[in-house]
Amino acid sequence: MSTVPMDAGRNSASGAPGPTWRERLARISPILILAPSLAASFVYIFVFTIWTLYISLSNSSLLPSYGFIGLDNYVSLWSNRRWNIAYSNLFFFSAFYIVGAMGIGLLLAILIDQRVRGEAIWRTIFLYPLAVSFIVTGTVWSWLYNPTDGIQMLVRSLGWTHFNFALASDRSTAIYAIIITGIWQSSGFAMALFLAGLRSVDQDLIKAAQIDGASTFRTYRRVILPIISPIFLAVAVVQIQFAIKTFDLVAALTRGGPGISTTFPAIYVYDLMFQRGQIGEGAAAAMMMLAALAVVLVPYALFVVWRHRRESRP
């Protein structure tokens, strides 16, 4: 660890000349560099959060106003059926989306890890959706789900004339359309992280397992996967964040419909704030999103700190 002897000047009582302005500048430049970013981050993270919190407790409607009304906005929010659907959609979506993306990501990573030819090509194919926006993905998939032009039409034109595939246009299944599309978009990312994890496993360990007579499957299950278990957690946390913040995917794919069946908190916040002019309740909904994130991230952060402490202990 390099520490700057910033207090070095204190001992300069005898002899040595005081620092020149250049030296003084050099000494404070680390802080000067950091200051603007710190200030901006501080405002963004704390001031904005507290501001929104305050608005959520105020009687703001079309414009922000600062009449304090306590938890009324939250009460009204939670008594709204649409919000309840949005919140439960979020959990339903997150669960399937995360498990799906991680499962497929892991499968792809393991497949590629079998010393396949053209590894770089496979990797590129599976990862490129990461570079594309949810808007693009959502748009294309909405076409594919469209019964008159998309997959249903294709299958019917192949001869199965009664084939039905209208995931996105049915209230009860539209959420699966979003889940599938989400998995398509981000399983490549999970694959990349898992693959990196698999590659970081000490090759001698794998050789030792082979000498012990373990099958490939067994080697993965008992030796390799336990070693890369921290990666599972990291991937999951990244995906959960995607899931909670996702606005674009739903906006491009179903726009919350049919009806209100695929409303998500992110969509609802936007609606309240900018379509219906209920800023106060919108802010309350945004705070609830932050709460959902905190529920996931705070335990994770504590866990990481705990693990760090445990490892750094001699």
Add this chain to the structure above:
Amino acid sequence: MSSLNIRNLRKSFGAVEVLKGINIEARTGEFIALVGPSGCGKSTLLAMIAGLESVSEGEIRIGDRLVNSVAPKDRDIAMVFQSYALYPTMTVRENITFGMESRGVPKPQRDEAVKRVAALLQIEPLLKRKPGQLSGGQRQRVAMGRALVRDPKLFLFDEPLSNLDAKLRVDMRTEIKKLHHRVGKTTVYVTHDQVEAMTLASRIAVMHQGQVQQFDEPQVVYDRPANMFVAGFMGSPAMNFIPATLTTDAEGKPAVSFKATGGTAVLTLQDGISPGAAGRDVILGVRPEHIFRYSHELKASKKSIASVDAPVEMVEPTGAETIGLMRFGELEVTGRFDPDEAPRMGETITLGIDMSHACLFDPVTRNLI
């Protein structure tokens, strides 16, 4: 004249005091070795001399200048790091000249200096390579080159050889010694290899828990260690410590007695040593090379040899010598034997102990008596 003078130097990281009042003075041209176990504060001390860590209390003078608050670049020092710290994106030449470049030395002069150093260290063919393309030994040379090119008042080395394999380490050790003879610059050399310290240094500072335990010439540190820590740290295999009591021998001379396997052993102390009243508890320190197979010829040629009977528990031949483990009552004692007269396992051997080299320590203060 002294070229490095450290007085009462203290260093704390937060509440932890890492250096607790260090006093070291190096005469011009001297080669000082700092030795001590891991974590005793050697690197911290060196970093403070270099100006990389601030001083909590005390004084550091280089030449006659107080440098406590002088920036590293203005201290006129050069340092070689254990990790070499070669700039990976620069060629060997750029690595060596980076310091001069930073100081605005003109190019012709830089080229001249590189030439000189490269010739001195025989690294001319490497100048265009990057550190990643060098072997460990070559990197070490380049790191030395970077220090040498500056012609500073003071050289600082932080375990410069510990990343090399055993053979290379011995070769480089010799080279450093030669270099020092040729260049003649005051050097502070951190190592935890006591052989390196013994062979290179004009004086050794043995550190432990943030304090200098002894600061003296290598042979003095070895023969008359100031305390049991120094005695145990310097020398391999380590010095044997035998709890004993002061008495007098049959002729009434001062002696020590302790329980050996056959009964009580009484060893006469060297003439002229009177460490205190009979009955006082002491710790007898004997280095393994002063324990050998007893013979009457030896005794006849050297008066200070005492004898003890002991069963041999284990024998470890190393080629040049054979290490034997003998039982003294409840203790195990190590001896170094000529392979020709090495004991066999299970044998009970009569050992000669050269009492002229024995040390006595106070069991409470653990200091040399």
Add this chain to the structure above:
Amino acid sequence: MTDATIAAVHDREAAAASRRHFVSRTIIYALLTIFAVIYLAPLLILVFNSFREQPEIAQNGLIAFPRSFQLKAWAEAWSTYCIGGTCEGMRRNFLNSLWMAVPATILSTLLGAMNGYVLSKWRFKGSEVLFTLMLLGVFMPGQIALMPWAFLLGKVGLTNSTYGLILIHVVQGISFTTLFCRNYYVSIPDDLIKAARIDGAGFWRIFRKIILPLSPPILIVTVIWQFTGIWNEYLFGVVFTSGREQPITAALVALTASGTNVRAYDVMSAAVLIGALPPLLVYFLGGKYFVRGLTQGAIK
């Protein structure tokens, strides 16, 4: 057993092993191919349809091999297609996105690199705490910041302007870029910095001569992450800009939502591809380094 029978047994075992090997290889490649088709299909469909004629798409559906060919859709999507009244195609929005993403990426990367340098190599009392606080920005949902941003942008007169979006993306990006760079820089040995200080180099010289030359791997990651993230961002684009000032993501949603009559899939495909092209290009050029860099230090 005679030698011959032993050899025969060996042969049989070897044959069985190689058959098993063959079967497992086949399964592996079959699975990979199936997934590859699923991953590539949407992109291929887009590319095909952008060159197919609309009547042919209407007749054969979206998912079909091209039986017609035209370039018209691209030209139309780029410069003449009408979205909500204005008929300027995507060009203007494309340029908006470019003017937003490039400066915001450069600025946030630069700030991140310098912050990371300070936080890893010039630590001071409390710098770890500051770093942790900055990290929180990574987790902030944008929705929390919507109202405050709206207010602030209104105050400084940057609503409905690309500069406003640049400001937002730089501020929100600092946390990521700082995190990436710091985590990468901590793995650069401190001895290097110490050696440079003894060599007489100061804060800036060490940054320029030692840190920056070592930085390309992480700068590539940061640039790709920031550029694709900012280019692809939709929420702030749609909230804080409208019409001609919108970035391309917002324009795409407007475009695909506007077709009440027969959907012009050919033009829309071209438009969507135009919107996807820059990040795809960045990814194909630097993707190799991205994965490597990401796993080297960014994600820890």
